[in-house]
Amino acid sequence: MKSFRLVNPTTLDEAIDFASDRAAGSSKFLAGGQDLLTEMKEHLSGPDRVVNLKSIPGLDALDSSGGSLRIGALTTLSRIERDAAVRAHWTALAEAAHSVASPQIRTCGTIGGNLCQRPRCWYYRLEEANCLKKGGTECFSYGGLNKYNAILGGGPTYIVHPSDLAPALVALGAEIVLRSKSGERRMPLEKFYVLPADGDVTKxxxxxxxxxxxxxxxxxxxxxxxxxYVKFKERESYDFALSAVGASVVLEGGKVAAARLCLGAVAPVPWRVERAEKVLVGRVLDETAAREAANEALRGAEPLSQNAYKVPLTKTLVERALLALAR
Ligand SMILES: Cc1cc2nc3c(=O)[nH]c(=O)nc-3n(C[C@H](O)[C@H](O)[C@H](O)COP(=O)(O)OP(=O)(O)OC[C@H]3O[C@@H](n4cnc5c(N)ncnc54)[C@H](O)[C@@H]3O)c2cc1C
Structure with missing residues (x-):
């Protein structure tokens, strides 16, 4: 691991000042450290300065007293999965948090870190592979090992976003709040993520x-x-999703008045499928409607050489999620 300086700010402004001070070199924020420290040990990230967010009081609030749910970036996944109000009213989020890794990782990992974690593509994670994602010239997964890679929205890189919380939160209509020296901005969570073709491919x-x-x-x-939130893993024990679905419906008089569906682990970003949502509106949530929505959700999928299995798998997960909501 490259040597770095650890700083412990006590306010958000101080943390932003530390991280914006270019004269001190590059900086990274540290939350639970479950991803960042691994990246640093494997030489995928080598900041000169690590800005510890855990020294800032108040960033771990979880509050639903005002009707909406406000979750501070440092709130741990285990606290989210156990919270009675989250389980009752934002069930997809509680289920997604519960599905992440192991109790140890959920006890340290935070929601902010989970949403900002880096991809798991083997080539990205392999120090020796100078892939496109790390500033190289080629996405090796395209012609190489791509069983776990994208079937939607890929190109020029084919990573999938690994967060379980992100698709659940998009399905629940969540917004994310960001703060920098230029002030605060707030946006729907799906706008926080950028396809590789639409921005800086390394981010x-x-x-x-x-x-x-x-x-x-x-x-x-x-x-x-x-x-x-419905997740399919390759292993019974903890694992990242091969495919996942966050689903939310409003039922009125036995019919769907509104729906939000977001696929996980199949695209470089949490993949909201508005066309599939439209299929459901005004319908009884039965097997026919669920199947039609699932087909619509996967329309346009372009599997790579080893991941065509994700198409029927994801359709099945969409159907399962919707039919579970109908009961
Ligand atoms: C073995 C293993 C299995 C896993 N399985 C799953 C899984 O099944 N599903 C899943 O969703 N995740 C999984 N994860 C990922 C894990 O959930 C995340 O690594 C963890 O949630 C990251 O949170 P953290 O607080 O530890 O973040 P950190 O590691 O501290 O930070 C991660 C990244 O986010 C940035 N960051 C953190 N907080 C902020 C902030 N407030 N503002 C701006 N940037 C920030 C950091 O700079 C860093 O780049 C797994 C991880 C491991 C090690």
């Missing part, structure tokens, strides 16, 4: 240097809302 988000995720705000669910 996955709009986060600028020195900019911090401060909180996630999830709206109060409308009456009749049900939500779920």
């Amino acid at each position: 996955e988000t709009v986060l600028a240097d020195g900019e911090i995720v401060t909180e996630i705000v999830v709206p109060k669910p409308a009456a009749g809302t049900r939500s779920t």
Whole structure:
């Protein structure tokens, strides 16, 4: 691991000042360290300065008293999965948090770090592979080992976004709040993520240097809302998703009044499927409607040489998620 300086700010402004001070070299924010420290040990990231966010009081608030759910960036995944209000009203989020890795990782890992974690593509994670994602000239997964890579939205890189919380939060209509020296900005979570073809291919988000995720705000669910997160893993024990679905529907008089669906682990960003949502509106949530929505969700998928299995798998997960909400 490259030597670095650890700084312990006690306010957000101080953290932003530290991270924006270019004279001190490059900086990275440290939350639970579950991804950042691995990246540093494997020489994928080598900041001159590590800005510890855990020394800032108040960044770990979890509050639903005002109707909407406000989650500070440092809130741990284990706290989210256990919170009674989250389980009752934002069920997809509780289920997604519970599905992440192991209890140890959920106890240290934070929501901010989970949403900002880097891809798991083997080539990206292999120090010796100078792939496109790390400033090289080629995405090796395209003609190489691509079983775990993207079937939607790929090119010129084919990573998938690994976060379980992101698709659940997009399905729940969450917004993310960012703060930097230029002030605060707030956006729907799906706008936080950027496709490789639409931005800097070495990044996955709009986060600028020195900019911090401060909180996630999830709206109060409308009456009749049900939500779920369905994840398929290769191993019974902890694992990243091969495919996943965050789903939220509002049921009124036995029919779908509104729906939000977001696919995970199949695209470089959490992949919201608005066309599939439209299929559901005004319908009884039965097997026919679920199948049609699943087909629509995967329309346009372009599998690579080893991941065509993700198409029927993801269709099945969409159907399962929707039918679970119908019961
Ligand atoms: C063995 C293993 C299995 C895993 N399995 C899963 C899984 O199944 N599903 C899943 O979703 N995840 C999984 N993860 C990922 C894990 O959930 C994340 O690594 C963890 O949530 C990251 O949170 P952290 O607080 O430790 O972030 P850190 O490691 O501290 O930070 C991660 C990144 O986010 C940046 N960052 C952190 N907080 C902020 C902030 N507030 N503002 C701006 N930037 C920030 C850091 O600079 C860094 O780049 C797994 C990880 C491991 C090690």
